[in-house]
Amino acid sequence: MSIRELIVLGTASQVPTRARNHNGYLLRWDAEGLLFDPGDGAQRQMLMAGAAASDITRICVTHFHGDHCLGLPGIVQRLSLDKVTRPVFAHYPASGQQFFDRLRHASSFYDVTDIRQEPVVAEGVIATGPFGTVEARRLDHSLDTFGYRLVEPDGRRILPDRLKEHGISGPMVRELQEKGVLGSVTLEQVSEPRPGQRFAFVMDTRLCDGVYALAEGADMLVIESTYLHEDERHAVDHGHLTARQAATVAAESGVRKLVLTHFSQRYPDSSRFHAEAAEVFDGEVVVARDLERIPVPKRA
Incomplete structure (x- = not known):
């Protein structure tokens, strides 16, 4: 039986807390395992969540701030330690090639995994396979940042x-x-037409066209909501979203399940994010927690 679920490895923003690890998200999509933004500690969080390095088929990095990529060395070395010899594809902004190279070879290890580097140079389809397509869209942050979405082809x-x-x-x-x-x-x-499912992943960005392009028609939208509406000025200044902005995108884009994450350490009460989002989005809202498994909605 195929499994489609998001395993949350971490939900903090720049600074981890006692309850929240740096970022990390493993999307299990049938035979695919897409690891998004492995921050510091991602390897251990996978162990705690009951996920194996051998589950990973693709690594997608939105940008090269530490909370989104410092777990790469551990993940790459674990792949070799577990003797994963099949190709594992890596997508990341091409402008950050020097950072990827440093993280890829951060220390000495017996390197056996075939990491296929496929840097993202422009918007559009960056991968195809039985799962459909993986697309990238530019976001608006303080350095080159791309969001990703997986689009399953329509069937019957x-x-x-x-x-x-x-x-x-x-x-x-x-x-x-x-x-x-x-x-x-x-x-x-x-038979009858069966629309393909869509998954979207948006991190570290101000509101921009790319956010809406990624979210359009998504069955599940995983999106940063670093701030609450009361601190919208900080969000704009630092290139982030509020929970209300994320929920508004979801409402206007026909999203079915909204997953909020990447929370600033300034907010001890995460229930406020749910309340703020629910004011403008009447679909399912999930305030992500570390090590949580969130199923992709069943087909409408």
């Missing part, structure tokens, strides 16, 4: 009653799916 949902009407069962079903036609019966006659 088989309707058992229609199959029965046409006398199709067993191996014939797979043949029809693969060829699109079986005798005089077409796939369209026994």
Whole structure:
């Protein structure tokens, strides 16, 4: 059975706290494992969350501030220690190549994992596969920053009653799916459109076109909400979002599940983020906690 869930490794912003580790998010999407922004301590947090380095197929770094990348050396070395020899793709802003190189080889180790470096130089599709596409969009921060989204292709949902009407069962079903036609019966006659799912990841940015492009139609939007509305001026000055801004994006973009994270240490009461977001977004709001597993919503 396929699994689609977000494993939260850390939810702090620049400064970790007793309850919140630096950033880290592992998206399990069927056979794929996309690790986003592994901050300091990400390797240990994966262990605590019950996730293995061998789950990782792609690493996506939004930008090279420490709370989003200082866990890379541990993750890369753990991949080799666990003898992961298949390719693991790495996406990150091309302007930060020197930082990636330093983190990739931060210390001596027996290097056996094939890390395929695919720096992001422009907006658009950066990866394709059975999962669909991974896209990148520019964000507005104090250095080059990209957000990411995974887009599953649209498909078709088989309707058992229609199959029965046409006398199709067993191996014939797979043949029809693969060829699109079986005798005089077409796939369209026994199925209905099934929209692909979408996952979006937005970190460290002011409001900009890229935020909305990433969030559009997302089944799950993971988005920073470093500040509350009362400190919006700080958010603008430092290149971040408030919970209200994040929720407004979700409401205007047709998001189904909103996951808030990347919280400033100035707020001891995280329930305030939920309350602020719920004022403008009537969908599901999750205030992320370290080591939490958050399922991607089932298909609408």
